[in-house]
Amino acid sequence: MTGKEIREKFLKFFEARGHRILPSASLIPTNDPSLLWTAAGMVPFKPYFTGAAKPEVRRVATCQKCLRTPDIESVGRTARHHTFFEMLGNFSFGDYFKEKAIPWAWEFTTRVLGLPEEKLWISIYLDDDEAFDIWHREVGVPAERIVRMGKDTNFWEIGVGPCGPCSEIYVDLGEERGCGSAGCGVGCDCDRYLEIWNLVFIQFFRDEAGNYTPLASKGIDTGMGLERVASVLQGVPSNFDTDLFREIMDFTAGLAGVKYGAGSKTDMALKVIADHCRAVTFAISDGALPSNEGRGYVLRRLLRRAVRFGRVLGLHEPFLYQVAGAVIKQMAGAYPELPANQGHVLKIIRSEEERFGETLAQGTEILNRLVQEARAAGSTVIRGEDAFRLYDTYGFPLELTREMAAEEGLTVDEEAFARAMEEQRERARRARQETEYLSEKDAFYQVLRDKLGETRFVGYDTLEARGKVLALLKEGRTVDKVVAGEEVEFILDVTPCYAESGGQVSDHARISAPELEVQVMEVSRPVEGLIVHRGKVQNGILKENDSVLVVVDGKRRRDTARNHSATHLLHKALKEVLGSHVNQAGSLVEPDRLRFDFTHYAPVSLEELHRIEEMVNQAVLENLPVQTFITSLEEAQAMGAVALFGEKYGEQVRVVKMGDFSLELCGGTHVRSTAEIGLFKLISEGSVGAGLRRVEAVTGAGALRYVRAREEQLAQIASLVRATPAEVVHRVESLVKEVKELERESEGLRARLARYEVQTLLEQVKDLDGAKFLAAKTSAPDMDSLRAMVDLLRERLGSAVILLASPVGERVNLVAAVTKDLLPRGLHAGKLVKEVASMLGGGGGGRPDMAQAGGKDASRLQEALQKAYTVAAGQLKN
Numbered sequence: 079m080t081g082k083e084i085r086e087k088f089l090k091f092f093e094a095r096g097h098r099i100l101p102s103a104s105l106i107p108t109n110d111p112s113l114l115w116t117a118a119g120m121v122p123f124k125p126y127f128t129g130a131a132k133p134e135v136r137r138v139a140t141c142q143k144c145l146r147t148p149d150i151e152s153v154g155r156t157a158r159h160h161t162f163f164e165m166l167g168n169f170s171f172g173d174y175f176k177e178k179a180i181p182w183a184w185e186f187t188t189r190v191l192g193l194p195e196e197k198l199w200i201s202i203y204l205d206d207d208e209a210f211d212i213w214h215r216e217v218g219v220p221a222e223r224i225v226r227m228g229k230d231t232n233f234w235e236i237g238v239g240p241c242g243p244c245s246e247i248y249v250d251l252g253e254e255r256g257c258g259s260a261g262c263g264v265g266c267d268c269d270r271y272l273e274i275w276n277l278v279f280i281q282f283f284r285d286e287a288g289n290y291t292p293l294a295s296k297g298i299d300t301g302m303g304l305e306r307v308a309s310v311l312q313g314v315p316s317n318f319d320t321d322l323f324r325e326i327m328d329f330t331a332g333l334a335g336v337k338y339g340a341g342s343k344t345d346m347a348l349k350v351i352a353d354h355c356r357a358v359t360f361a362i363s364d365g366a367l368p369s370n371e372g373r374g375y376v377l378r379r380l381l382r383r384a385v386r387f388g389r390v391l392g393l394h395e396p397f398l399y400q401v402a403g404a405v406i407k408q409m410a411g412a413y414p415e416l417p418a419n420q421g422h423v424l425k426i427i428r429s430e431e432e433r434f435g436e437t438l439a440q441g442t443e444i445l446n447r448l449v450q451e452a453r454a455a456g457s458t459v460i461r462g463e464d465a466f467r468l469y470d471t472y473g474f475p476l477e478l479t480r481e482m483a484a485e486e487g488l489t490v491d492e493e494a495f496a497r498a499m500e501e502q503r504e505r506a507r508r509a510r511q512e513t514e515y516l517s518e519k520d521a522f523y524q525v526l527r528d529k530l531g532e533t534r535f536v537g538y539d540t541l542e543a544r545g546k547v548l549a550l551l552k553e554g555r556t557v558d559k560v561v562a563g564e565e566v567e568f569i570l571d572v573t574p575c576y577a578e579s580g581g582q583v584s585d586h587a588r589i590s591a592p593e594l595e596v597q598v599m600e601v602s603r604p605v606e607g608l609i610v611h612r613g614k615v616q617n618g619i620l621k622e623n624d625s626v627l628v629v630v631d632g633k634r635r636r637d638t639a640r641n642h643s644a645t646h647l648l649h650k651a652l653k654e655v656l657g658s659h660v661n662q663a664g665s666l667v668e669p670d671r672l673r674f675d676f677t678h679y680a681p682v683s684l685e686e687l688h689r690i691e692e693m694v695n696q697a698v699l700e701n702l703p704v705q706t707f708i709t710s711l712e713e714a715q716a717m718g719a720v721a722l723f724g725e726k727y728g729e730q731v732r733v734v735k736m737g738d739f740s741l742e743l744c745g746g747t748h749v750r751s752t753a754e755i756g757l758f759k760l761i762s763e764g765s766v767g768a769g770l771r772r773v774e775a776v777t778g779a780g781a782l783r784y785v786r787a788r789e790e791q792l793a794q795i796a797s798l799v800r801a802t803p804a805e806v807v808h809r810v811e812s813l814v815k816e817v818k819e820l821e822r823e824s825e826g827l828r829a830r831l832a833r834y835e836v837q838t839l840l841e842q843v844k845d846l847d848g849a850k851f852l853a854a855k856t857s858a859p860d861m862d863s864l865r866a867m868v869d870l871l872r873e874r875l876g877s878a879v880i881l882l883a884s885p886v887g888e889r890v891n892l893v894a895a896v897t898k899d900l901l902p903r904g905l906h907a908g909k910l911v912k913e914v915a916s917m918l919g920g921g922g923g924g925r926p927d928m929a930q931a932g933g934k935d936a937s938r939l940q941e942a943l944q945k946a947y948t949v950a951a952g953q954l955k956n
Contacts, residue, residue, distance in 0.1 A: 079191070079311045081164075081304060081322040085141050085412060088166045088302070091186050092139035102143045103195065104364040106373065114373050115145040115361075120165030120278075120299045125409060126171045126540045127240050127280055127297050128196045128524060133731050136173035141166050141304065142413065143360055147376050151385065152351040154215055156377060157269060157309075157316035161380060162357035164304040172295035175509045179277055179298045180212045180245065184219070187247060187275065191311060197250045199264045199271060203232040203243030210278070213245070234278045240293065241284050247275040249310050266657055274310065275302040301458040319348045322408075326352040329404040334391035340653040342639065354384035358410075359402045363419040365663060365677075367767045368430045374767060381427065382434050386475045396431040399424045406755040408600045422659050425679050426769040442473035442482070449486045454912065454923050458487065462494020469495075470502065522554060523604040530569060532607035537574040537585070538706070538747065541630040545570035547622055551610075559621040562653050565614045574630050575611060577603040581665035582642050586631040587611075594618035594626070635747060637669035638799075640755045640777045643671055643704060643748045644694065647758070649720065651693040655686050667746070669779050671761075676894040682763050687773075692858060701753040702737030709733055719743050743931045765892045832863070836870050843875065844947065847954055849900055850878035853946035855939060861930065864893045873899060879905055881914065881946050883939055890918050890933035904955040913949050917942040 079087075089099050107113040113121060119142040135490050142165045152159040170179070187193050200219055202209045204226045212220045234584055235241030248264050248271045256262045256270035264271045280297035282290040282681035305317040318327065325648045327338050327348040336344045355810050358381050361373070363718035368378040374727035384398055402424055406416040416423070433949075448464050460483050480490050505721045535545075550557045551567040560566040575598065578584040589596035591613075598613040620626075652660045656678055664675035711731050715721070719733050720742040734744045736752055749755060756778035766772045776784050792803050801809035835856060844851045852871065858864040871880050872895055894911035908929035915922050915931035918938055922931020933942070 079308075080306045081320060081327060082411065084191070084304060084311065085164070085166065086137075086305055086544050088143060088186065089139055091190055092137075092168045092182075095137075095182065097139040098135045100138055100140050102141060102497070104147050105143055105361050106364050106366060106912065115147070116142065116146055118142070118500060119144070119165040122137075122167065123169055125298075125606060126169075128605075130358050133171040133641055133767060135170070136171045138171075139166075139168045143413070145357055145361060145673040150379070153353050154346040154387075157318070157813060158272075158306060160317065160353050162353065162360055166302040166304055166307075166833060167300050168298065169300070170296075170298035172297060175210055175281075175296045175298060176212055176279055176612045178509050180209065181217055183275055183300065184213075184217045191307065192757070193249060193310070193318055198223070199248040199250060200735065201227045201232055201244075201246045201248065201273075202266055203245070204228060204246065206232075206243045206245070206279075209243065209245050231265065231756055234280075234299075235284055238284060238286055240280045240282070240289070240297070242279045242281040242296075244279070245277045246273050247277075248273050251310070255278075272306060272310065273298065274306050280953060282831060285389075285602075287883070308469045318352065319851050323349070325408050326355065326401060326404050330391070330397075330401050333397055333400060334388075334393050336391055336712075343390060347390040348388045351384045351391075354380040355398055355401045357406050358384070359405045359416070359423055359458075360400070360409075360413070362418050362423045362426050363659075364412075364635065367426065367663075367677075367770045369767045378430065383432050383433050385431055386478075389475075389478075389545040396428050396435075397427040398431055401429050422769070429679070429769065437439070438474065441468055444468060445474070445479060445482055449488060450484065450489055450923060453486075458489060458492045461486055461490035462496070463498055465490050465492075466498035466502075468812060469500075473952060482590050485533050486902045509884065522611070523608055526556075526569065527605055527608040530608075531571070533570060533609035534572045535574075535576075535609060536572060536816075537576050537630065540574050541632050542571050543574040543628050545572040545626060545628055547620065547624040547626060550620065559619050560615050561619050562615050562617055566620065567610050567612050568620065569608065569610055569629065570626070573601075573609055573611070574628055575609065576630075576635070577601045577609050577745055579603060580744065580746050581645075582638060582667040585638075586634050587613075589613065589620075589626045589628050590629070590630070591618075591624055591626045594620060594624070596620055596626075614929065634669045636749075637756075637778060637780070639747045639749050640666055641669070641672040641736075641775075641780075642667045642746045642839060643736070643752065644743050644755050644758055644775065644777045645674055645750075646734060646744070647694045647755075648672075648674055648773070650674075650740045651690045651697075654693060655689045655807065658875075671774060671776050673774050674771060675766060675772045677769055678768055681765070682771060682773070682941070687760055687763060691758065691760050697736070698752045698755045698758060700737065701751050702739055703751050705735045706748065707733055707735070714743060717741060757785075759784055779813075828863070832858075832867055832870065836867060836874065839871065843878070846879060846947065846950055849903070849905075849954075850875050851876060851947060851950060853881040853943045854883070855943065856882050856884050858882070858891070859886070859890050861893070864891050865930070868893050868895050871895075879907075879910070879950050881943070881950075883914075883933075883943060884938040885939060888936050889932070890936050892918075892920075892922065892931040893935065894929050894931075896927050904953045905950060905951060909953065910949055912945065914942050 089706055093099050100317040102114055105116050107116050107121055116122065119140055120127065123138065123141070126133040138307045143160050143162065144165050145162050147161055149159050149499065150161060153161060176874060187198065188195055200223060202213065202224060210224055213224050232244045234244050248812060251270055251272055253270070257266060257268035262268060262270060278299040280299060281293055283293055284290055295877050305320060305322055308320040308322055309317045316322055317323065330348055330351050331338050338345060338348055361377050364378050366373050368374055368381060381398065388397055406420050410417045420608045445468060448460055452460055460479065465476060465479045468479055469476055476490070476495060481775055483490050526549060545871070548567045548571055550560055552560070575585045575587050576582070578601065582600035587598040589598060590900070595616040595618065596613045597616055598611050602610050604610055646668060649662055659677060661677045662674065662679055666673040700865070711729055714731050714733050717743055732742050732745055733741065734748055735741050758775060758777050759781040760773055760776045762782060764772055792806060796803045796806050799809045799813060839852060839854050842854050848938025856867055858866065858867055864882055868880055870883055872878065876898045877899050879896050879900065881892065884891045891913050892915055895906040896905045896907045906926045908923040908925055911929045911931040912921060912923045915933050920931060920933035923929055
């Protein structure tokens with residue numbers, strides 16, 4: 079049975095049992111900063127399990143793409159470790175529980191997949207007698223094949239929040255796959271008993287004190303690894319031998335001219351490339367981009383690791399983008415977003431591959447310096463910490479460091495490297511929160527919402543409203559009242575205040591009642607349905623149950639709305655001018671400016687920026703009506719509405735329509751017509767990552783302030799160059815031309831002076847046991863000039879040892895050279911300049927024929943130059 083068939087059979091099985099089949103969610107979790115990646119099938123439904131949101135349907139089944147990164151180094155070495163994988167799952171949000179989940183799991187495993195019952199084992203939590211009874215009495219699994227296991231393996235919980243026992247289905251793969259120990263059984267670390275399906279029974283809520291309270295609405299969360307099941311059904315020894323990987327591995331092998339199975343090193347390389355390329359392809363398709371932090375760093379690390387293993391196969395030119403094409407071809411049927419984003423994905427991967435080629439060159443340069451430093455210190459070992467920095471920061475593989483060091487007669491302290499690696503892994507383990515359901519703070523707000531009810535937002539229609547104070551919060555606890563001068567968070571039953579979301583900053587507002595005034599500085603929505611205001615009491619006392627008047631800062635709201643509406647026009651204009659591949663990748667909408675990130679592969683030209691700006695301003699001048707309406711997600715998509723990446727949409731969505739120009743799903747606040755935006759002015763454009771650009775712009779009064787500031791700058795420049803603003807360009811061009819002519823004259827004079835100085839220096843040449851020797855002070859202004867003077871002297875002298883020094887303030891630049899005919903006599907420019915520099919409180923070194931250094935104490939220069947002769951004489955071989 080192919081991976082595709084397993085996927086389809088699973089979804090059809092649960093669809094026939096009343097489940098809604100949903101497409102896989104993005105690998106980038108929506109509105110959840112606690113998670114780096116979608117690492118399990120339940121992640122998209124986390125708000126439903128926590129109660130932070132209400133599910134639209136109570137039965138769901140998915141095939142979820144997942145990405146986990148704690149064991150990157152194990153990929154390719156074991157049969158089952160992956161970064162990217164697919165998880166089949168069925169979910170119940172307060173509908174069915176164990177009585178249906180367990181029999182359905184058994185039915186699908188035995189009747190649909192056809193796995194022999196005698197090969198299947200079950201694990202349950204120690205005291206979960208309910209699960210035991212269903213497995214044994216209703217399903218018919220023999221009691222001896224039901225294993226009770228402890229909390230560490232069969233009870234799911236992470237901190238505060240919903241939790242519950244687990245039950246797993248294992249397949250006995252036979253004695254030949256076992257470890258041979260007498261105690262080998264379910265739970266053993268060997269490959270004999272393979273877990274294929276985990277059923278989590280969410281039936282308790284754990285509070286901060288560690289107490290477990292039964293949930294009124296219980297849930298089911300299951301996960302079956304597609305790759306694992308495929309390996310069992312296809313009778314292969316590892317996941318990599320299934321059809322899910324072999325097509326990709328065979329394609330890579332064809333590029334490299336190797337065969338899978340021919341050798342352990344090439345096999346591991348093919349496995350790593352296949353796994354990592356799947357992860358990279360899906361992640362980029364979902365909107366992730368390589369960078370030096372967060373998920374972008376993970377993506378870059380995976381991509382570079384795959385490229386490094388390509389070197390093992392002899393692939394030195396960009397190749398991974400071709401493998402990504404093979405991934406897309408294989409997975410397109412199940413994930414239509416892949417072919418839709420193919421051009422973008424392949425361009426990003428190829429660009430990153432080419433950039434990594436440059437990084438390898440940079441790493442080589444750094445390694446060469448480390449080799450020199452080790453030798454200068456009299457060591458034959460590259461420090462493990464330095465080798466790890468090369469690996470971690472520059473992506474330079476340890477194998478390459480070891481190989482290049484060996485060519486120089488050095489070794490690498492691999493024990494120290496391993497320690498540094500383990501320290502990084504430990505940091506990652508401590509920081510990892512890949513499957514956390516709910517933070518303690520979120521749990522606190524959820525309990526509040528369940529107790530108080532939801533806040534009604536009326537801010538689309540009015541900037542004023544009366545509300546009742548439902549709760550006052552300070553330092554994570556409720557209080558009865560807050561006095562003047564104190565800051566507080568508080569919850570109202572009704573509010574016109576917009577909570578920060580979708581890139582738009584929150585409103586500011588004034589809360590008032592008789593003898594009371596509160597200034598609101600921030601409004602947030604920590605869980606769905608609950609709006610929290612943060613403010614400072616200016617006068618009076620704010621108490622629970624107070625009735626207050628809320629007045630939003632109208633100017634701030636209007637300025638923010640101008641910028642938000644402008645982002646919609648900008649998004650459309652970018653697509654029109656640059657191409658349909660452009661997609662929003664992030665935004666910030668504030669009262670005084672807007673920032674917009676989007677996918678694009680090259681800098682936006684000045685001409686393109688002008689066209690974009692003109693298109694937006696034309697839409698403003700046309701005074702297009704701005705309409706908002708609620709409709710179904712399906713209907714909005716049929717109308718062609720743009721859904722923004724990373725946003726979560728329910729069955730009912732809010733659509734913002736600007737004439738016939740723009741149509742987007744959006745929950746933000748907007749102007750009533752585009753004319754209210756006023757002048758739109760782009761103020762910057764630049765790169766914020768591979769394939770990711772950023773523009774900033776201003777509108778309305780902000781645009782006017784920007785134009786006035788530029789006018790003032792122009793007037794100041796005109797005054798400095800003694801011209802009118804209209805004549806500034808011509809005057810500056812004339813001044814630039816004059817400066818260039820003066821620089822040419824100056825350069826000519828410096829060259830003539832250098833030749834005169836060289837002639838003077840030639841008179842100071844001494845004899846060094848039959849060789850010419852010169853150590854002298856010069857007036858060269860910088861290191862480049864000093865090296866040029868050494869080259870002139872070398873040409874004039876033909877055969878010589880030269881050391882020139884040039885004071886620059888309190889420091890000294892030093893350059894030494896030994897002509898090649900004198901090298902066999904033991905003379906070494908690097909050692910000479912290093913010893914002289916040490917007298918000046920500095921250091922340096924280099925090759926035997928050419929080297930440079932620096933000193934910190936110019937007062938000892940004459941003494942150091944005199945010693946240079948003694949140092950050089952000591953180098954001479956008898």
